Amino acid sequence: MIRWRKGTVENVRREWPGAVELDVTIGGDGPHRALAYPALVGRPEPGDTVLLNTTALAMGLGTGGYAMVVAVPDRLPPDPSGPGHLVKARYTPLQATVLGADEQDSPHHELLRDADSLGGVPVVVADLHSALPPILAGLLAARPGARAVYVMPDGGALPAWFSMSIAHLKEAGALAASVTVGQAFGGDLEAVTVHTGLLAARLVLGADVIVLAQGPGNLGTGTKWGFSGVSAGEAINAAAVLDGRPVGSLRVSEGDLRERHLGVSHHSLTAYGRVALARAEIVVPELGGEFGARVAAAAAPLGDRHTLVPVGVEGLHEALRDAEKEWGVRLSTMGRRLDADLAYFLAAAAAGRHAAALIP
Structure with a gap:
């Protein structure tokens, strides 16, 4: 092993x-x-x-x-000091103790103890970690200065430190902070569950918009249910039960050679169409042409359960190019750069554009 x-x-x-x-x-x-x-x-x-x-x-x-x-066996680090009772990566050789925003020793415990509402804040949910930068690009192009917080569950990488995107986005001011939940760790705040992570993002960190997507390294088996992105559907449910405004970002690809991911990925169709029991606003990018029609047709069945929101993508290609240059973030998904799978990045940016319109 x-x-x-x-x-x-x-x-x-x-x-x-x-x-x-x-x-x-x-x-x-x-x-x-x-x-x-x-x-x-x-x-x-x-x-x-x-x-x-x-x-x-x-x-x-x-x-x-x-x-x-x-x-580093010949030069061990000093023992940690300070509060913290949440054990992440529990019962593995590298289990680590962190201070949870929701635990009793936290200065935020009183705020979160009975917290039960996000107050209608938009929560943009996506399958892959690579969607985070384009979602922020679409958001901030439409609403400069919006305060975005990223909530990272444990479906992909456990350490948030693995993500260079998080580091660059924070340094550039595009991302205000991150919260790691479940077994994930290393965020600006730690939380026990997706629910308290969302509440901490809103109530402690003051998010105008929350983005929730896996960390790097999602897992898929080529089966209907065997992929870590099912957590996107569960995140829709969590955002809705807490009075947030869930927004689903579709995983779209024109460059993926695997049929199950071409057009609208089966990950999105399963997570939003079967796992998500609460109603969400599913953003359908208006990509135009034959491929755009294919995406709209694939997304149409989701309208039985959710509200489909067509969003134009005019100007988003330029916004993505500018973001990549200004933020120092490499836009890449499954090894494909911006122009090799433009539809993927436009779909995520369209979800960010729609979330910007929902900020009061």
Whole structure:
């Protein structure tokens, strides 16, 4: 299940908040990319011996093809100090204790203890982590200065630190903060459930709009129900029960070679059409042409359960180009860049544009 190796740190490649990317040598096999989370293992330095989990590296995973640093055994970090009773990644070798916004020792506990309403705030739900930047691009192009908070559940990566997008978006001011929920950790706030994460985003962090999507590295098996994006339907339910205004972003692709994801992905059709029991506003991008008609036809059955909202995409291509340049965020989904699968990014940006119109 786990491939264990020892390695030696050769140099630091780059770093971003919460993560350090390294070059390590493993035996006589030459250099490999490795990733360390200093909050968990301390900060590795050149010359350090590191204990590695090389499972993802051996599998050649795209977004997660790193050797992961498990420990720096000859230079252990100091014991943590301070409050915090939430255990994330529970009963794994790297379980970590964090301070939850909703726990009794939190300064926000009193605010959240009886909290039960989002007050109508828009909650944009998407399948993939790669939808976060284009949703924000559409939102902020229409409503500059809107305060957006990202809620990250545990369907993909558990550490929010893995996402360079979060780091760049926050640095650029496009994203105000993040909340990690469930077994995920590393956000500006931690919460036990999606429900308290949404409430913290609104009541503690003052979100005008909340975006909820998996972290990087979603899992799919090519089966009707075996994909981590079913959580998008569950998020619709959570947003609705808390008096939020759920907005569904469709996963659309014109460049995916897999038939199940071409047009409107079966992930969206299943999550919104079967899992989501509460009513949401499903944004249908007006893409035009034969492909646009295909998307509208595929989305039409969702109208039996939800409100379909056609949204024009005029000007969004330019907004996406500007966002990528100004925010330093690489727009990419499943290895395809902006112009290789423009429909995907336009669909997400259209959901952000619609959410902007819902802000009071």
